[in-house]
Amino acid sequence: MSKADFNKIQKLLQTVTAYRISKATGIGDTTISRWVTGKTPIGKMSLENAIKLTNYAEELDMENEKQLLEE
Structure with missing residues (x-):
């Protein structure tokens, strides 16, 4: 199910x-x-x-979590 999260969008726009x-x-x-x-x-x-x-913000969050687990 697709959704929009403006908090995630704002964070994404500020950091990427x-x-x-x-x-x-x-x-x-x-x-x-x-x-x-x-x-x-x-x-x-x-x-x-x-x-x-x-979706892109969530994808980046998952990549970051994966990297943290690998460390």
Whole structure:
């Protein structure tokens, strides 16, 4: 089931470059940069993009947890 989590999206936008997010999600880096800078409110993003960003944030969280377990 697809879901959008704006807390995860905000954390993602604060910690990962627009370029990297763009390459992973297919969302334009200009669009991502506008959310980061506040030119476009995060609340105005489409549900489709919110789900893509949430899924990517969760994917990164899983990768980080896996790395911690391997250490």
